[in-house]
Amino acid sequence: xxxxxxxxxxxxxxxxxxxxxxxxxxxxxxxxxxxxxxxxxxxxxxxxxxxxxxxxxxxxxxxxxxxxxxxxxxxxxxxxxxxxxxxxxxxxxxxxxxxxxxxxxxxxxxxxxxx
Amino acid sequence: xxxxxxxxxxxxxxxxxxxxxxxxxxxxxxxxxxxxxxxxxxxxxxxxxxxxxxxxxxxxxxxxxxxxxxxxxxxxxxxxxxxxxxxxxxxxxxxxxxxxxxxxxxxxxxxxxxx
Numbered sequence: 104x105x106x107x108x109x110x111x112x113x114x115x116x117x118x119x120x121x122x123x124x125x126x127x128x129x130x131x132x133x134x135x136x137x138x139x140x141x142x143x144x145x146x147x148x149x150x151x152x153x154x155x156x157x158x159x160x161x162x163x164x165x166x167x168x169x170x171x172x173x174x175x176x177x178x179x180x181x182x183x184x185x186x187x188x189x190x191x192x193x194x195x196x197x198x199x200x201x202x203x204x205x206x207x208x209x210x211x212x213x214x215x216x217x218x
Numbered sequence: 219x220x221x222x223x224x225x226x227x228x229x230x231x232x233x234x235x236x237x238x239x240x241x242x243x244x245x246x247x248x249x250x251x252x253x254x255x256x257x258x259x260x261x262x263x264x265x266x267x268x269x270x271x272x273x274x275x276x277x278x279x280x281x282x283x284x285x286x287x288x289x290x291x292x293x294x295x296x297x298x299x300x301x302x303x304x305x306x307x308x309x310x311x312x313x314x315x316x317x318x319x320x321x322x323x324x325x326x327x328x329x330x331x332x333x
């Protein structure tokens with residue numbers, strides 16, 4: 104079990120640029136989640152996939168954000184035309200429906216800084 | 219919407235002593251899950267313990283135990299025999315199964331462990 108991995112770990116970009124983050128879930132997990140965590144706050148839910156289907160999106164996920172999970176494996180989160188308010192830690196988590204019933208296992212996160 | 223409140227921004231405990239972290243939540247559901255996650259500095263979120271709302275027995279994992287009071291909507295975490303490695307942010311989280319599976323997190327409690 105290699106755990107959930109995320110790449111890159113840190114990203115610094117200028118306002119207006121596009122950025123893309125990748126998440127690789129635990130191999131047998133069919134659910135994948137994205138959360139955003141700002142300083143001093145708990146993580147906030149962004150979106151969720153079951154296999155390749157995106158089943159739920161938070162109102163936090165503006166039209167500048169898009170997430171994909173082709174073939175139900177890794178996932179990407181893209182932010183277009185970044186704004187300073189997008190600066191945060193972006194966390195990915197995965198879970199398996201059976202067994203321990205939806206316990207979510209988190210990756211190390213991607214810290215985004217928008218200058 | 220479900221809300222999770224952690225009223226203690228910071229707590230301190232001496233090594234080998236016991237500390238209790240508080241969490242309350244607001245929901246109209248009868249079936250749900252509750253979690254405590256630990257986030258060490260610059261490290262990823264780790265599951266500490268989980269509780270199913272339909273279970274009356276409080277969950278226990280080694281030195282970690284919860285006091286789940288369903289009627290009071292309270293879910294506190296007790297750490298016994300505190301160790302230096304317990305120092306971290308602790309987040310309480312609520313999940314409603316079969317409806318999105320998103321975790322709603324509190325703002326967290328920063329636990330300091332002193333020698």
